[in-house]
Amino acid sequence: QRLALCEAADLSWWTGDRLSSERLGLWVGLRIGSTEDTEQALARAGWAVRRLSGGRAPAEGLAAFLERPDDDPDPGAIPDLAELLASVEPLHPVVQSAILFS
Structure with missing residues (x-):
């Protein structure tokens, strides 16, 4: 919970x-501190x-975490993608993303 508060507060600074995190904690817990x-x-x-603090861990329920339909689950997809990502680790992150996207 604390980590989620800190991450969301950092994100709010980035978005302007x-x-x-204290004010956000008051809002989440008691709905006070708002103008x-x-x-x-x-x-x-x-x-x-x-979103950061609730629900199942992504590895256990990735479709639910991303709020995507889980019509035809492929149990081998995540390990295959993890293996692929490990093999392209030396490449630039943009290249890694392009490989995973295709």
């Missing part, structure tokens, strides 16, 4: 909202905290 001009920013950051 400038929310502290009219920060209501939307706190709602966005609160959503990020809930």
Whole structure:
């Protein structure tokens, strides 16, 4: 929970909202600390905290974590992608992304 608060607060600084983790914690826990001009920013950051702190771990339920339909699960897809990513580790991250995208 604490890590999720810190990450969401850091993200809010990056997006220009400038929310502290303490203020975000008050908002998530008690829905206090909001003013009219920060209501939307706190709602966005609160959503990020809930997404980061709740639910199953991605390896256990990747489709649910990403909110994607799990119609035809391929149990070997994640290990195959992990093996592929390990083999292209020396390459630039942009090249790695392009390989994984294709």
